[in-house]
Amino acid sequence: MNRDNDKGKILIKRSLIMAGCKVFVLLLIILRLYYLQVYQADKFKTLADENRISTRILLPQRGIIYDRNHEILATNIQNFQALIVAEQAPNVQETLDAFKKIMPLSEAEEERIKRDLKRNRSFVPIKIKDNLTWEEVAKIQLHAEDLPGIIIDEGLNRYYPYAEIMAPVIGYVASVSESDVKDDPLLEIPGFKIGKSGIEKFLEQKLRGKGGILKLEVNAYGRVMKEIEETEGVHGENVVLTLDARLQQKAYEAFGDESGAAILLDVNSGEILAFVSTPSFDPNAFTQGLSQEQWNSLINNERHPLTNKAIQGQYSPGSVFKPLVAIAGLEAGAIKPDTRHFCAGKMFVGDHPFHCWKRVGHGYLSLVEALQHSCDIYFYETAQRTGIDKIAEVARRFGLGKAINIGLENEKSGLIPDKDWKLARYGEPWQVGESLIAGIGQGYVLVTPLQLAVMTARIANGGYEVTPTFFPVKNTSNIKKINVAKEHLNIVKDGMYAVVNVPGGTAWASQFVYNDQRMSGKTGSVQVRRISLKERQTGVIQQKDLPWKYRDHAIFIAYAPADKPKYALAVLVEHGGGGSSVAAPIAAKILKESLILDPVSHNKSIVQ
Numbered sequence: 061m062n063r064d065n066d067k068g069k070i071l072i073k074r075s076l077i078m079a080g081c082k083v084f085v086l087l088l089i090i091l092r093l094y095y096l097q098v099y100q101a102d103k104f105k106t107l108a109d110e111n112r113i114s115t116r117i118l119l120p121q122r123g124i125i126y127d128r129n130h131e132i133l134a135t136n137i138q139n140f141q142a143l144i145v146a147e148q149a150p151n152v153q154e155t156l157d158a159f160k161k162i163m164p165l166s167e168a169e170e171e172r173i174k175r176d177l178k179r180n181r182s183f184v185p186i187k188i189k190d191n192l193t194w195e196e197v198a199k200i201q202l203h204a205e206d207l208p209g210i211i212i213d214e215g216l217n218r219y220y221p222y223a224e225i226m227a228p229v230i231g232y233v234a235s236v237s238e239s240d241v242k243d244d245p246l247l248e249i250p251g252f253k254i255g256k257s258g259i260e261k262f263l264e265q266k267l268r269g270k271g272g273i274l275k276l277e278v279n280a281y282g283r284v285m286k287e288i289e290e291t292e293g294v295h296g297e298n299v300v301l302t303l304d305a306r307l308q309q310k311a312y313e314a315f316g317d318e319s320g321a322a323i324l325l326d327v328n329s330g331e332i333l334a335f336v337s338t339p340s341f342d343p344n345a346f347t348q349g350l351s352q353e354q355w356n357s358l359i360n361n362e363r364h365p366l367t368n369k370a371i372q373g374q375y376s377p378g379s380v381f382k383p384l385v386a387i388a389g390l391e392a393g394a395i396k397p398d399t400r401h402f403c404a405g406k407m408f409v410g411d412h413p414f415h416c417w418k419r420v421g422h423g424y425l426s427l428v429e430a431l432q433h434s435c436d437i438y439f440y441e442t443a444q445r446t447g448i449d450k451i452a453e454v455a456r457r458f459g460l461g462k463a464i465n466i467g468l469e470n471e472k473s474g475l476i477p478d479k480d481w482k483l484a485r486y487g488e489p490w491q492v493g494e495s496l497i498a499g500i501g502q503g504y505v506l507v508t509p510l511q512l513a514v515m516t517a518r519i520a521n522g523g524y525e526v527t528p529t530f531f532p533v534k535n536t537s538n539i540k541k542i543n544v545a546k547e548h549l550n551i552v553k554d555g556m557y558a559v560v561n562v563p564g565g566t567a568w569a570s571q572f573v574y575n576d577q578r579m580s581g582k583t584g585s586v587q588v589r590r591i592s593l594k595e596r597q598t599g600v601i602q603q604k605d606l607p608w609k610y611r612d613h614a615i616f617i618a619y620a621p622a623d624k625p626k627y628a629l630a631v632l633v634e635h636g637g638g639g640s641s642v643a644a645p646i647a648a649k650i651l652k653e654s655l656i657l658d659p660v661s662h663n664k665s666i667v668q
Contacts, residue, residue: 119252120269121216123296125230125259128333128532131305132221134230134260139217140192142200142210144173147182149209156188158206162199163189166351191217191348218253218347222305224340225312228368229303229468229530231258232343246271253347259301259530262467269296301530302331307654311336314649318642319363320614320633321370323513324650327619327628329533330517330526332466334650339365362609363634371464371471374506375632378584379434379639380617381455381501383519383552385442386427388454390548394445397551400424403437409493414440417585431555432565434583436500443499448490451498452478457542459514459525460507466528474511477504501584509632512617517628518542519556520580520619523549556580557622560644567616570644574655580625581618581647583639588613603637611635616643620651627654 125134142159149155156173159165165173169189176186188210192200197212204210218233220226233253236242246252246268254268255261272293311322311334324334341358350358358366367373389395405421406413416422416436422429430438443451455461461476475481477498479490497503507515510528517526523542557580559565566583588610603611614636619625629647636642 118272118291118293119216119246120271120293121295122218122233122269123263123267124298125267126298126300127303127305127308128301128331129304129306130300133226133301133303133305134218134220136216137219139190139215140194140197141190141213141215142188142192143185143213144177144188144209145182145185145211146177146209152177152209155207155209158203159188159200159210162203162207163196165189168351185211185213220343220347222309223342223344224365225309225336226303226305227258227340227343228337228370229258229301229335230343231260231262231468232256232346233260234346234349244268244271256346258468259299261469263299267296267299270294300532302326302333302532303335303530304333304657306657307334307650308336310334310653311646311650312338312340314646315633318633318636318646319369320631320636320643321368321373321509322629322631322646322650323370323510323528324654325513325517325526325528325628327517327521327526327625328524329536330514330528331533332528332530333627333654335370335530337367337369339363341365368468368470369632369634370509371466371468372508373632373634374472374474374508375613375615376503376505376586377501377507377512378586378613378615379436379501380512380582380584380615380630381505381507382431382434382439382499383556383582384455384458384460384515385439385446385451385499386431386552386555387458387519387544387548388451389442389446390551391454391544392446392450394447394450395427395442397427397547400426401430401435401438401441403435405437407437407440409444409496412493414493414496427551428555428558431552431582432558432562434559434566439499440496443495444492446495446499448495448498449478451495452476454544455505455515457525457544458518460511464510464514464528466510467530471510472508474508475504475506502586509630512615512630512632513628516617516619516630519549519552520625520628522546553580553622556582556619559583560618561622566640567644569640570648572648572652574652577621577623577655579618579620579648579651580622581616581644583644584615584617585637585639586613586615588635609635611637614639614641614643616640616647618644618647618651620655626658627651629654 122136124132127133144152144155146152173186173188180186200207200210200212220230234256235253236247240247240254242248247254255264260267270293273291307324311324315336315338319339322334322336323332325332345354390397402424403416403422405419406415417434421437422433422435425433425435425438455476461474463471463473465471482488482490494503498505514528518524523544523546525540525542560567560571560581561578562568567581571578612635614633616631616639617629619628629651631643631647633643633646
């Protein structure tokens with residue numbers, strides 16, 4: 061009997077323990093549910109919403125770029141795309157085969173489509189082809205019954221109406237690459253395009269705008285059920301540049317098939333009116349995506365269309381450097397305005413001959429006449445008396461030897477050598493003969509066409525330190541005056557006037573008169589090959605008889621009107637043969653057009 065009681069007590073005890081455990085577990089579950097449903101309610105509501113709501117970024121419209129007269133240089137146009145939604149096509153491959161009969165697809169396009177179809181869910185639209193014309197859209201719509209799953213989507217694409225004419229300045233946009241800094245959620249969107257060069261790159265943040273937000277309700281599979289909310293983005297800012305599309309086009313066309321660069325500045329403000337590098341490239345092709353064949357044709361072109369020659373090309377300036385040598389000589393007291401030198405066709409330093417371009421010599425010349433006829437001997441003498449350090453000092457005052465930083469990428473600094481530079485670079489002292497070579501703009505001296513335009517503007521405006529810019533200048537009163545004597549600038553300007561407007565001047569054939577206005581300038585021809593002593597004795601080979609790559613570079617700097625300058629210009633023609641025969645006629649066309657189009661109300665003269 062006692063045993064039965066003991067067993068009963070044990071069973072009751074065990075039952076109570078088990079019941080207590082169940083109650084304890086139940087209490088834990090209740091507490092956990094209470095915690096999750098009450099204390100964690102907001103958190104799980106947010107997580108549920110994140111699963112239920114799909115948030116997408118809406119692409120902003122990119123800002124428009126205008127010239128000074130509000131001519132459109134870069135804009136956005138309708139872009140029609142053919143897309144395929146796999147779940148709506150009974151047989152995707154058959155649909156693609158039918159599409160190819162209407163509109164051919166390249167192997168690369170087919171591979172991309174197949175890759176995208178594998179990566180994405182069946183209800184996600186996949187691009188087949190974009191940049192469709194109205195005719196192509198109509199053709200697809202006409203065969204819609206044979207193309208199940210294919211839809212037409214409308215968006216915006218960047219468009220450059222002046223194409224290659226403006227490409228070196230405006231640049232282009234293209235898809236975000238792995239190397240681009242992802243500083244904006246927009247850049248994570250596949251296919252989003254950003255500025256890759258030119259003004260498009262320089263003003264990327266301003267032009268890009270800010271994306272909008274679209275909230276969609278989706279089911280468990282990610283399919284859109286309905287739109288919940290849309291917040292519009294911010295349109296990219298529009299930009300007005302100082303360029304004049306009319307002058308830009310005139311300058312580009314003036315080169316014809318030649319290779320080179322031209323920069324036209326307002327001498328009083330530094331505003332850039334034309335900025336040409338030719339041959340160029342079509343930025344619209346980059347925006348749409350280049351084929352391998354197109355890319356190869358660009359990079360294998362010996363005239364380098366992808367190089368912005370205006371700021372990336374570094375050239376010996378040749379005789380267009382002589383006005384600065386003259387100023388340096390006058391400033392140093394090495395010569396006076398009435399100093400005359402005799403040119404016999406060559407001179408010697410020690411036993412080394414230095415030749416003038418005119419084999420028989422020019423005879424006795426004044427400084428103005430030396431500039432007019434571009435006599436090498438006169439400037440050999442001047443450079444020898446002045447010294448390289450003084451020449452370098454003056455050259456730097458007028459904008460040579462350092463990058464100007466106008467906002468375009470990969471700008472070169474050029475090189476203005478002096479004694480310290482050579483000692484640091486080569487560990488050797490400067491030689492007298494090197495001063496003579498520098499005196500005619502060759503040897504170590506290197507410049508960019510943009511720097512030559514700046515130099516010309518600073519001479520033309522009476523010695524004011526204008527800086528080139530693509531953006532409107534509202535105030536010119538704070539532009540710094542260069543420390544140079546007015547009379548020294550005036551004698552050099554007299555020489556540049558004679559170059560064009562006095563018989564015998566090297567650019568006499570390119571003179572023009574428009575409303576009693578003329579241009580002043582200076583020619584330059586730069587050797588790219590060594591002329592041997594034997595060739596000098598037997599006769600130097602004519603430029604036209606040389607292969608293109610061995611011909612001299614042709615350079616011309618100019619300003620107009622000659623009596624009250626407004627516009628400064630530098631023209632460089634790669635392997636053009638001669639500054640007077642090739643570069644000067646191009647410059648004359650550009651400067652005359654600038655005077656024809658001259659808006660008098662925009663004249664902000666600082667010339668004293």
